[in-house]
Structure formats: C-alpha cells, structure tokens
Amino acid sequence: MSSALPPPPAPAALLARSHRLGADPRNTNHAGGNTSAKGTGTDPVTGTDVDLLWVKGSGGDLATLTASGLAVLRLDRLRSLRDTYPGVEREDEMVAAFDHCLHGRGGAAPSIDTAMHGLVEAAHVDHLHPDSGIALACAADGEELTTACFGDRVVWVPWRRPGFQLGLDIAAVKEAHPQAVGCVLGGHGITAWGDTSEECEANSLYIIRTAEAFLAERGRPEPFGPVLQGYEALPAAERWARAAALAPYVRALASHDRPQVGHFTDTDVVLDFLSRAGHPRLAALGTSCPDHFLRTKVRPLVLDLPATAPLEATVGRLAELHAAYRDEYTAYYTRHAAPDSPAMRGADPAIVLVPGVGMFSFGRDKQTARVAGEFYVNAINVMRGAEAVSTYAPIEEAEKFRIEYWELEEAKLRRMPEPRPLATRxxxxxxxxxxxxxxxxxxxxxxxxxxxxxxxxxxxxxxxxxxxxxxxxxxxxxxxxxxxxxxxxxxxxxxxxxxxxxxxxxxxxxxxxxxxxxxxxxxxxxxxxxxxxxxxxxxxxxxxxxxxxxxxxxxxxxxxxxxxxxxxxxxxxxxxxxxxxxxxxxxxxxxxxxxxxxxxxxxxxxVRGSGIFAGGWGARRAATYGIEEEELGAFYARRTLLKRExxxxxxxxxxxxxxxxxxxxxxxxxxxxxxxxxxxxxx
Known part of the structure; x- marks a missing residue:
C-alpha cells in the first residue's frame, strides 16, 4: 500500500479540497459529511515512514476545516481492527478502538465515519450529503434510479447505520466494482474516491451534478402537487408582520421543556412547499439523512390552517397541535426505547411550519436554530427530487430512533461545554x-x-x-x-x-x-x-x-x-x-x-466612553462645577466614598x-x- 500513497502534502490538499466542497451548499450541508486522505508520515519513535489517514474528525464543518479538526490515525492499526471487529451488534465499541490507532498528539476525535475512509482502498475519499444525491437515496426505487442515472460508475449501497460495518460494505463494493467512482448510500448520502485529491473531488462533483441533471431532466413538474387555495404565501410585508406576531407564541411552544432560541425562514423553497397539497403527507414522513433529523427531529409541527386565518384562531390551533405533537413524540420514544436508551431529551418540535408565512426553527443558540432551518430546507429539496422521479421513502422510524438516541450521539452531547449563564436569552x-x-x-x-x-x-x-x-x-x-x-x-x-x-x-x-x-x-x-x-x-x-x-x-x-x-x-x-x-x-x-x-x-x-458626556453634557457639567472637562471623571471620583471612577x-x-x-x-x-x-x- 505504501508505494501508492501520496507524499506528506496530503493534509494541505485535503483541507483545500474540503474548503471547496464545503463552500457550495449543493455539495453538502453545514457540518455534514467528511473527507480524508491517506499518505506517509514519520513515526516519531523509530524515524521510519508509516502509512497514515487524515480524516475530518467529529464535529466541525468542511468549509472551515482546519488542521486541528483532522484526526490522524495509523492506517495499519486501523485496518487491523477488521480482525477484532465483534460484529454489527457491537460495532459502537469500534469508536473507542479508533483512539488506539491515533498517530501523535492533538487533533480531533475520530468520528463514526472513520472506518468508511480507512477501509476503502483509495488514497482519497469524500463522504457528502448533497440534496441531489440524497433525493436518489431516499426514492422508493433508489437502486434502479441510481443505475439509470450513472450506469455502472456509481453503485447502490443499501441503508445501514453509519459505523464500522458500513465501512466494510463500501470497501467491498469498491473492490467488487473497479470501474466505479463512488456509491449512493440508501437513505443517507454519497461517497466518492480517487487516487489523487483532484480525482476524488472531480468524482464527487460528477455524482452530485449528474444527479442534479437527472432529476431536472427526468423529474415531473410540481412534484408537491397543486397549490392549496388559501395556503399561498402572503405578501412580504404581511408575512413578516404575521411572523412577528406569531413568533413569541411559537417560541413558547418550542420552549416547553427547555428555553430555545428561534430563527425564521421564508425562502421561496419553504413557502412553495407549504403552499402545495402534498406538504402534510411529506412533512409527516419526516427527514431521512441522519444529519437532517438529528437537528430537525423526526418530523416538524405543521399548522393546518390557511395563512389568512385569524391570529387568535392560529395561536389556539398551534397550542392544540403542540399538545398532540408532544403526545406523538412521547409515543415514538416509548415504542422504540430500550432499557439502556438515553432518557428522552424533550418532546417539543425543532421545526414549526406555518403555511403562507414560513418556518420557525429552534435550538440551544442562534446558530443551532439557524442550521436546523437550513437542514429542513435541505430536506424539502430532497423530498422534491425524490417525488419528481419516484416517491419519497425515508428510512424507517425505528432506524431514526436508533440514531437520534444513539449512545455515541449522547456521548457527543455530554462533551459539550456547560451553557453560559444567559444562554438562550x-x-x-x-x-x-x-x-x-x-x-x-x-x-x-x-x-x-x-x-x-x-x-x-x-x-x-x-x-x-x-x-x-x-x-x-x-x-x-x-x-x-x-x-x-x-x-x-x-x-x-x-x-x-x-x-x-x-x-x-x-x-x-x-x-x-x-x-x-x-x-x-x-x-x-x-x-x-x-x-x-x-x-x-x-x-x-x-x-x-x-x-x-x-x-x-x-x-x-x-x-x-x-x-x-x-x-x-x-x-x-x-x-x-x-x-x-x-x-x-x-x-x-x-x-x-x-x-x-x-x-x-x-x-x-x-464620563469615559459615555455618548452623553461626549455630546456636550460633560462640558456643561464641568462648567457648573468650575473645572476643566478632562478633569470631570476624577472630580466625580473624589466626591465618592470609594474614590473610584x-x-x-x-x-x-x-x-x-x-x-x-x-x-x-x-x-x-x-x-x-x-x-x-x-x-x-x-x-
């Protein structure tokens, strides 16, 4: 393997590629996906060359990835884990095993996707969450559509929760299909590879752009159905006034379990979706890509009244729907929770959709709330693509629960710093x-x-x-x-x-x-x-x-x-x-x-830094006391008990x-x- 690996500049090329891919939202969502490069480095103990894997670590965003956000692992040790892998029922244990494969000190913690990058026999690997790729991945006949779109250059991989087994699956697919440049992961996203960083990036963009063109050319018009009378978008000024009037009530609903910060979105994508007859059915199916529903919850709360309904009626109906949402979410948790599942984190919605007005999204801070909204826009784009060429068919509810209440996700939450005193205010x-x-x-x-x-x-x-x-x-x-x-x-x-x-x-x-x-x-x-x-x-x-x-x-x-x-x-x-x-x-x-x-x-x-004093008040007060203006601060300090300004x-x-x-x-x-x-x- 060593002779085919790129030289030490691999991390620099990896970061540059990551930034280019992450800068375009068509390629992947915020903090979504990961990239990697394999190369040679020096063992600090023996001074000999060793094969290494540089891969985006847990957390972070491709567009802003830095060297400190990369996990660096010994490739020989990582691949040796295949011999000790205990099977899919215990694959979560492999994340801790990655720590024993780390090279040197510092760097990011390895993510659950590390196996995907390390086990695939390619010098460079990209795993991304493009809307176009997920649309194929979430179509009812996604495997057939993948073949129709790419022929044998891109291979279908059925849904599997991210982990060591998925890495083994993708490695086997690449070995069995030497002509392939990547794969579509059912219900999830895409993975591409290449012998050079440039080839890997080109293959990623080929999959994304080809899928976009396929959906555009093969897709039927108005995949969300006809416009519902009364659900059309309000004019901008009316829409914003209505959103401002509703926002405190909606935030109260989303903050029933714990206070949340909100974000409002009224892009054309959102407004068109909410104006169409198919939106209640599709919203109820929920999102599919793990990156999506971890931030948006399994499904949103959707108001079922037209935009012109009286404000009081809308507020009352939202309260009724919120009570039903909480009951349904609690039932969802109860259906799937095991004795060792993490406790339910709260039953309030993260996304609230109001036809004719827009989308309210919520989180522990503004960025989290904004990103949740961005992810739901991604989900709408995925639904549109899937419905245009097939039927939207996200992963099963039980699989969503396994990820939402995954112990690895819980551990990530435990690592977060304590909130500051005024967080969410x-x-x-x-x-x-x-x-x-x-x-x-x-x-x-x-x-x-x-x-x-x-x-x-x-x-x-x-x-x-x-x-x-x-x-x-x-x-x-x-x-x-x-x-x-x-x-x-x-x-x-x-x-x-x-x-x-x-x-x-x-x-x-x-x-x-x-x-x-x-x-x-x-x-x-x-x-x-x-x-x-x-x-x-x-x-x-x-x-x-x-x-x-x-x-x-x-x-x-x-x-x-x-x-x-x-x-x-x-x-x-x-x-x-x-x-x-x-x-x-x-x-x-x-x-x-x-x-x-x-x-x-x-x-x-x-006095110091005061706009009032600088605006003339200081000069007048100084004249009143018979002193120079620059002495005013010291004058006030002298007359106090503490003699402090x-x-x-x-x-x-x-x-x-x-x-x-x-x-x-x-x-x-x-x-x-x-x-x-x-x-x-x-x-």
Missing amino acids: VALVTGAGSGIGRAVAHRLAAEGACVVVADVDARSAAAVAEELGGPDTAVPVTVDVTDEEAVGAAFESAVLAFGGVDLVVNNAGISISKPLLETTARDWDVQHAVMARGSFLVSREAARIMTAQGLGGDIVYVVSKNAVVAGPNNVAYSATKADQAHQVRLLAAELGEHGIRVNGVNPDGV VLPEHVANAVFALTGGDLTHTTGLHVPVDAGVAAAFLR
Missing part, C-alpha cells in the same frame, strides 16, 4: 451604540445572550453588532424610542431574528443641563420624550412579548443617582430620571405575576448581576453604581 438594549449601552451589550453577549443592538444611530448600532460577532450573536436595529411605531418595528426585528425577547435594558438617553430659568418647555419635552416616554414604550412592547412567551423575563432601567439626589442645573434630566425610577416600582408590581422582573441601576459620573463596564456588571440567574427572587430593586454617594443611599 434574547436581550434588547437601547442606546447600545456607545457608552453604557455598548458595554452592557458586550457583557450580555459574553454571558451567552443573543443581543439586539438598538440605537438611533444606525452606523453605531451596526458597528457594535459586528463587534459582538455578527448575526448569530447580535443584530442591529435603528430606533427612535420616542416613536411608537419605530419601537414596535424594533421588537418585530428582534423576534424575527431570535424568536422572542427575554431581557430588555432601557438605556437610551440624552441630557440637557441647564438652570431652571434657562430650561425651555421644548428642553423639558425632549428630555422626557426620550427617557420617560421612550422607556415606557419599550417596556410596554417588551411586556407584551414576554407575556405571550410565558417564559418570564427581565426589564432593567439604567436610571441615575440623580433620581434620588440631583446636582444643580439639570431639572429636566433629573426629573425624567425620577420618572424612570418610579416606572421600575410600578412595573415590578404589575408584571410580577407573569414572572417578569423589573429592576434599576443607578450609575453616577460615568465609574466606567460603563461597571454599570454593565450590575445589569448582569440582576439578570444572570443569582437574583431570581429580586424585583423592584435599584442598585447604586456610583462608587458611594452617601446622599443617594436608598432609604
């Missing part, structure tokens, strides 16, 4: 484009929250959202909090981005520092419009969504020391801060029955303390963050 922070708001947004995101960065300055909001990591962590919204419609639109954007809202920080503010006789009625109105009216509008919309979700929530007001004791020449500012402080008390009393906690933070003297990060720490899970029984509280201003002690 969606936060909306106003005035988050700078200063305290920006610091709060950073702290909440660092603790696991999804963050809606709301600010009147669109550029600042976008910059902060980008700092936080982009749309899987944070999205920007432009909002004038004095505008009722704008506030409603901001929350619509929030629920469409993440499924709902759990935590709101009222931080947006301005400051007008003038003596009473110089304060105009307009000054007063502008100051109160932003902070008193703005906080009211934001809190009211937050309470509406949180109440609909039924998951509780937090509303935090960034108030001020001035709400308790005010300095000179700021009557408008201090009065509106007192208004905010009393809103905390009023809303805490009113919203407690819904599990919504309302608390306040009272900072003082936050207060920074935006200190306020953010207090917001997290109130919302991070340790103060679950605290509401109506104001936390001073002023380094100790005795006159502002709460009594």
